[in-house]
Amino acid sequence: MTDYLITGAQLPEGSITDLLLADGRIAATGSDAADMAGARAGAQVHRIDAHGLVALPGLVDLHTHLREPGREDAETVASGTRAAAVGGFTCVHAMANTTPVADTAGVVEQVWRLGEDAGWAQVRPVGAVTVGLAGEQLAELGAMASSAARVRVFSDDGLCVHDPVLMRRALEYVKAFDGVVAQHAQEPRLTAGALMHEGIVSAELGLTGWPAVAEEAIIARDVLLAEHVGSRVHICHLSTAGSVDIVRWAKARGIQVTAEVTPHHLMLTDEAIRGYDPQFKVNPPLRTAEDVQAVRDGLEDGTIDIVATDHAPHPSEDKDCEFAAAAMGMTGLETALSVVTEAMVADDSRDFGWQDLARTMSATPARIGRVTGQGRPLAAGEPAHVTLVDPSARWTVDPAGLRTASENTPFAARELPARVMATFYRGVATVLDGQPQDGSTR
Amino acid sequence: MRHLLSAADLSREEAITVLDTAATMAATQSREIKKLPALRGLTVVNLFFEDSTRTRISFEAAAKRLSADVINFAAKGSSVSKGESLKDTAQTLQAMGADAVVIRHSASGAPHRLATSGWIDAPVVNAGDGMHQHPTQALLDAFTMRRHLMPEGGAGAGLDGKRVVIVGDVLHSRVARSNVDLLHTLGAEVTLVAPPTLLPIGASTWPCRISYDLDAAIAEQAPDAIMMLRVQRERMSSAGGGFFPSAAEYSRRYGLDAARFEALPGHALIMHPGPMNRGLEISARAADSDRSTIVEQVANGVAVRMAVLYLVLAGNEGTPS
Ligand SMILES: [Zn+2]
Numbered sequence: 001m002t003d004y005l006i007t008g009a010q011l012p013e014g015s016i017t018d019l020l021l022a023d024g025r026i027a028a029t030g031s032d033a034a035d036m037a038g039a040r041a042g043a044q045v046h047r048i049d050a051h052g053l054v055a056l057p058g059l060v061d062l063h064t065h066l067r068e069p070g071r072e073d074a075e076t077v078a079s080g081t082r083a084a085a086v087g088g089f090t091c092v093h094a095m096a097n098t099t100p101v102a103d104t105a106g107v108v109e110q111v112w113r114l115g116e117d118a119g120w121a122q123v124r125p126v127g128a129v130t131v132g133l134a135g136e137q138l139a140e141l142g143a144m145a146s147s148a149a150r151v152r153v154f155s156d157d158g159l160c161v162h163d164p165v166l167m168r169r170a171l172e173y174v175k176a177f178d179g180v181v182a183q184h185a186q187e188p189r190l191t192a193g194a195l196m197h198e199g200i201v202s203a204e205l206g207l208t209g210w211p212a213v214a215e216e217a218i219i220a221r222d223v224l225l226a227e228h229v230g231s232r233v234h235i236c237h238l239s240t241a242g243s244v245d246i247v248r249w250a251k252a253r254g255i256q257v258t259a260e261v262t263p264h265h266l267m268l269t270d271e272a273i274r275g276y277d278p279q280f281k282v283n284p285p286l287r288t289a290e291d292v293q294a295v296r297d298g299l300e301d302g303t304i305d306i307v308a309t310d311h312a313p314h315p316s317e318d319k320d321c322e323f324a325a326a327a328m329g330m331t332g333l334e335t336a337l338s339v340v341t342e343a344m345v346a347d348d349s350r351d352f353g354w355q356d357l358a359r360t361m362s363a364t365p366a367r368i369g370r371v372t373g374q375g376r377p378l379a380a381g382e383p384a385h386v387t388l389v390d391p392s393a394r395w396t397v398d399p400a401g402l403r404t405a406s407e408n409t410p411f412a413a414r415e416l417p418a419r420v421m422a423t424f425y426r427g428v429a430t431v432l433d434g435q436p437q438d439g440s441t442r
Numbered sequence: 443m444r445h446l447l448s449a450a451d452l453s454r455e456e457a458i459t460v461l462d463t464a465a466t467m468a469a470t471q472s473r474e475i476k477k478l479p480a481l482r483g484l485t486v487v488n489l490f491f492e493d494s495t496r497t498r499i500s501f502e503a504a505a506k507r508l509s510a511d512v513i514n515f516a517a518k519g520s521s522v523s524k525g526e527s528l529k530d531t532a533q534t535l536q537a538m539g540a541d542a543v544v545i546r547h548s549a550s551g552a553p554h555r556l557a558t559s560g561w562i563d564a565p566v567v568n569a570g571d572g573m574h575q576h577p578t579q580a581l582l583d584a585f586t587m588r589r590h591l592m593p594e595g596g597a598g599a600g601l602d603g604k605r606v607v608i609v610g611d612v613l614h615s616r617v618a619r620s621n622v623d624l625l626h627t628l629g630a631e632v633t634l635v636a637p638p639t640l641l642p643i644g645a646s647t648w649p650c651r652i653s654y655d656l657d658a659a660i661a662e663q664a665p666d667a668i669m670m671l672r673v674q675r676e677r678m679s680s681a682g683g684g685f686f687p688s689a690a691e692y693s694r695r696y697g698l699d700a701a702r703f704e705a706l707p708g709h710a711l712i713m714h715p716g717p718m719n720r721g722l723e724i725s726a727r728a729a730d731s732d733r734s735t736i737v738e739q740v741a742n743g744v745a746v747r748m749a750v751l752y753l754v755l756a757g758n759e760g761t762p763s
Contacts, residue, residue, distance in 0.1 A: 203644030204450075206550035206574030206616060211643070275558065276551030320559070321527055324549035324572070 002044050003027075004424065005037045008051035009388060011378055012354040019055065021384040024427040028380050046429075050388055053421055056358050058090025058121075058385030059337065060365040060374050062153065062182070062260060063236060063308035065329070066092070066123070068114060069107070070099025075313040075405045077111060080333070081120035082438075083311075083404040085430035087333040088387035088420040090121050091366065091374045092311075096128040097158040103128035103139035105147035112149035120430050124369055127151040129170045129181060133159050138169060145177040152370040155182035157236055158283075160218060162188050167222060171231040178370060180258075182234040183222050185243070186284065190214035195324060197270040197285040205273065207323065210285045212240040219243050223250035223257050232256035234368055237310050239265045239284040241294030248303040258368050260308040261295045263332055263339035264410055268292075272410070278319045278326030279410050282312070296343060299360060300352050306365045309336045313406030330410045334402050337361070337389065338416035345391075346417055354391075384427035393419035403436060443753045445557045445566045449577040449624040454600060457627055461585050462597060463749035464742070471507070471745060481510035481755055484541040488514045489531065490569070491547040496716065497569050500740070501544045501578075504747035510755075513538070528552060532561040540564050542755050550574035565754040573614050579715055580620035582746040584628055586735050587667050589742075590711055602629035605663045609635045609656055609696055610671030610723055613642050613685075617715045618671060622650050635659045637696065639685040640677075656696055660705050667711040670698050670724045693722055703728040711735050 004021040011017055018033035019026055022043065028036040037045045061084065067075040077094070084092050094111050096102035102111060108125035115123025127144035131137045133156045144151040154174060161167045161183060170181045191214045196202050198209020219235055223246065226233040235247065238259045250257045264282060269289050272280040280286060298304040312329025319326050332339075340361065344352040366375025376382040396415045399407035423431040430437055443456060452460070470478060486505040488498050498514065505512045517531055528547075535543060542565045545553045550572030557566040570576040588596035591604050606625055612618040612634050625632045632650035634641065645652060653659040660668070673696075675689055676682035686692045693699070698712070703725065706712075712734040718724055729736060 198643050200644040200647050203642035203648075204619070206572050206619060208573075209643060276554045317527070320529055322547065322549035322552045322555055324551075325528075 001427070002046050003037060003040055004046050004048055004429065005033060006048045006050045006055065006386070006388065008049065009053055009055035011055055012358040019378065019386065021386065021424055021427045024384055026378060026380055026382045026384050026386070029378070032380070048388070048422060052390065052392065053388045054354050054391050055378055056088065056354065056387045056389060057362040057375055057378060058387050058423065058425060059088045059361045060091040060369070060371060061089050061309050061311070061333065062093045062306060062365040062369055063157070063310045064092040064094055064333065065097070065312045066094040066111070067098065067313060069110065073315050077114035077123060078118040078120070079403070079405040080311070080313070081115060081118050081123060082436050083333045083402065085120045085423045085425065086403045086420060086436050087335070088337050088389065088423055089333060090385040090387070090423065090425040091124060091371055092121055093124045093126050093153055093369055095157050096126045096155060097133060101128050101132050102126065103131055103133070105140065105143040108144050108149040108151050109147050119428070121425055122371070122374065124153070124371055125149045125151055126153045126155050126157070126182065129154045129156045129161050130166065135159060135161060135163055135166065138166070138173065141170070141173055141179065142177065145179055152177070152179050153182050153234070154179055155184065155236065157182065157184045160184050160186040160188060162218070164221060164225065168225050168229060171226055171233060172229045175231055180232050180234050180368060182236050183218065184236045185215045185218035185222070187214040187217050195281070196273050197287050199270065199288060201270045201273060205276070207273070212242055212287070215240055215284055216242040216246055219246050223247070223255050226257060227253065227255045232258070235259040237262050237265065237284055237308065238295065238304060239287050239291060241291050244294045244298035244303055248298070251303065258305040259303070260306045261299055261304045262310045263307060263336045264330055265295055266292065266299070266307070266343040267339050268410060276323045278321065278323050279330065279408055279412070281323060281326050281328050282330050283328040296350070299344060300350050306360050306368065307336065307340050308365065309333055311404070313404050314408045316407060319408050330408055331402065331404045331406055333404060335397060335409060335411050335416065337420060338418045339411070341391070341418040342416055384424050386424040387420060388422040390419045390421050391417070393417070395419050443757055446577050446750055446754060447553050447557055447566065447568045448575045449580045449620040452624065452627060454627050457581070457584070457624060458598065458600060460581055460746070460749050460753060461588060463753060464581070464585050464746040465595065465597060467748040467752070468742065468745035476507050477509055478507060479509050480752055481505065481508040484755055485511045485513060485539055486542045486544060486751060487535050487540040488512065489535065489543050489545045490514070490516050491545070491552070492570070494546055494570065497546060500743045501569060501747050503744050505751055507744070508748055508752060510751070513540070528555065529559070529561050532556055536562045536564070542567060542751060544569050546570045548572055567750055567754060570616055572616065574616050575620045576616040577620050577624070578743070578747055578750055579617050580624040581750070582739055582743040583621055583669065583713060583715070584624055585742050585746050586713065586739050587711060590735070591666050600628035601625060604630045604666045605633070606630050606667045606669065607633045607635060607659050607663055607665040608669045608671065609698070611640045611673050611677065612636045612645065612671070613640045615671050621669065622648050626650065633659050633663050635696065637686055656702065657705070660702060664707050665710055666707070667713055668698065668706060669713040672715065672717065672719060673723045675719070675722065689722055697722060698724045698728045700725055700727045703731065713739065716740070
């Protein structure tokens with residue numbers, strides 16, 4: 001197995017160090033790294049000059065749609081985790097809305113094993129809360145938790161667990177194995193037929209509106225339910241200013257709530273839909289400029305705990321059509337780090353640096369998902385999940401050039417800052433020089 | 443004019459050009475031989491993903507009176523219901539040599555997609571898309587108003603200072619959106635009247651007044667024209683959204699009944715885009731009065747659509763005599 005001696009990398013907090021990756025661990029840091037590399041008898045040491053690069057703990061995504069089983073035309077576990085590696089991720093949580101639904105130990109173990117076999121990143125399957133995502137009966141959450149996949153995050157994502165009694169039961173039940181329910185907050189009756197954010201733009205475009213209150217009402221209900229039963233609850237892809245206020249209030253009250261925001265909700269607004277381009281159709285929808293400011297503020301002040309991609313690949317025919325007929329969702333694994341850099345790190349008026357990026361895109365998502373060994377500090381003895389980023393690079397998004405099997409990015413032709421140069425997963429280079437390391441080179 | 447997708451895309455100058463061209467077209471329609479050779483050899487495709495016999499016939503008559511060939515393509519069950527996709531249909535029409543496509547679609551923005559996605563080169567005319575726009579309806583409404591309300595039939599003029607009240611289901615109405623845009627561009631003052639449930643969130647930013655009270659709007663505006671929008675009875679059921687309690691209550695509060703008809707200024711035009719629900723949004727008294735332009739609107743529709751087809755297909759060569 002190859003050792004990697006990374007020299008001159010900047011750690012998230014700003015100091016410069018060398019890192020030696022050996023036997024799946026960070027074997028040494030600082031001046032020890034080169035010394036130990038020299039002393040490793042028989043090991044092949046690959047030196048990587050990381051001067052000018054930032055070293056981050058491998059990124060962890062709490063919200064990824066890998067589409068397998070069922071929609072391998074859009075993405076597979078292998079293609080999705082390869083894209084994840086290129087985006088700097090060493091762990092992804094695979095959402096449950098596959099075909100069949102990941103609502104049994106059998107399906108979550110299958111997805112977990114596909115991830116292990118592919119070897120690009122750790123795949124943590126998310127289990128469905130209800131059988132078939134139907135919102136009627138709890139799935140066998142305990143069986144999924146004690147399976148080889150060791151599921152800790154449960155979600156009917158794509159659909160909301162809207163029945164308040166069922167939500168209460170789920171919140172209570174997962175306490176037995178330290179699980180968390182990740183809620184896709186969308187009151188279904190208020191969003192029947194909804195196509196975009198309800199407001200000035202939807203009124204002009206004549207597209208049925210998805211009102212902010214449909215998200216906020218469910219979040220308000222669920223934080224109160226979580227308080228009542230003493231459970232933790234996680235809010236998926238929070239998108240409105242009102243939702244930020246509710247979560248801020250809940251946290252001040254001591255409720256165990258965590259929340260995520262997507263890169264696209266940090267960057268894009270409903271104005272993008274004026275051309276009826278379905279690449280901007282997503283659920284929850286793109287909101288207003290005020291909402292974008294509010295979610296950025298929330299991420300900065302810690303109200304929003306993490307960034308999660310909601311990477312949602314779709315084949316081109318599901319986007320190359322009328323807006324109403326198009327599928328909802330956009331890819332995100334390969335653009336997430338750059339978008340967060342642009343929206344947060346590069347904004348000098350914000351108190352948000354690489355340490356905050358490492359916290360919100362690695363350490364905290366790993367903690368919410370109870371993933372041991374991911375999101376750890378870059379220190380001797382820790383697992384060797386490391387991402388090297390060139391913060392000064394700029395690149396232009398070419399949908400066909402991305403590694404995901406689908407091309408539905410909303411950032412086509414956009415120039416973005418920061419590029420992942422290398423990713424190490426369990427000490428193995430999955431990405432070097434920005435290129436995925438396929439087959440024998442890995 | 444490359445395409446006609448939205449009334450909001452028309453400048454005042456462009457809108458007046460369409461209306462003036464329509465006036466020229468209308469003049470030819472009183473001749474014994476109505477047919478003009480302007481579009482001879484060109485093919486206009488009527489691509490209707492949503493049933494509308496009235497609008498299709500109007501466009502068909504317009505194209506034929508300009509000597510164009512017409513292909514009617516009724517594609518019920520669009521890609522919204524996973525039939526043939528809009529893209530494939532567009533490419534089929536392109537291969538057939540369509541010179542212009544008139545599209546009607548239940549999905550808002552479908553004409554915009556057709557015009558801007560690179561699927562087809564031909565000019566696209568929006569004949570009504572979802573809850574978005576129906577620009578030729580707004581043009582024919584403006585044409586009708588101008589003819590009656592402006593001096594000397596309104597040639598070269600807008601609708602400056604004219605007060606128009608539009609009543610009904612604004613939320614679901616492409617006619618209301620198109621009319622607000624175009625009438626504002628032409629200088630008219632528009633008041634929308636509807637129950638609050640049938641006004642979109644965001645309408646407060648539109649260039650018009652909004653009222654929930656039809657009697658007050660009639661009294662305050664003393665409108666030069668009042669336009670009653672069609673209200674679908676199913677909107678009152680809970681499955682239809684439960685937008686109002688009953689047809690009777692809607693009619694009492696928002697219908698143009700005899701008393702409200704009497705309260706209008708003597709010259710006020712009574713307009714309706716059709717088809718009417720008599721007894722719901724409009725009384726027979728109003729619909730059949732001599733101030734009603736409802737039948738004339740149909741005739742003017744052909745002239746306006748002739749003008750639009752002419753301008754998108756032969757536009758820069760001047761107006762035919
Ligand atoms: Zn979701």
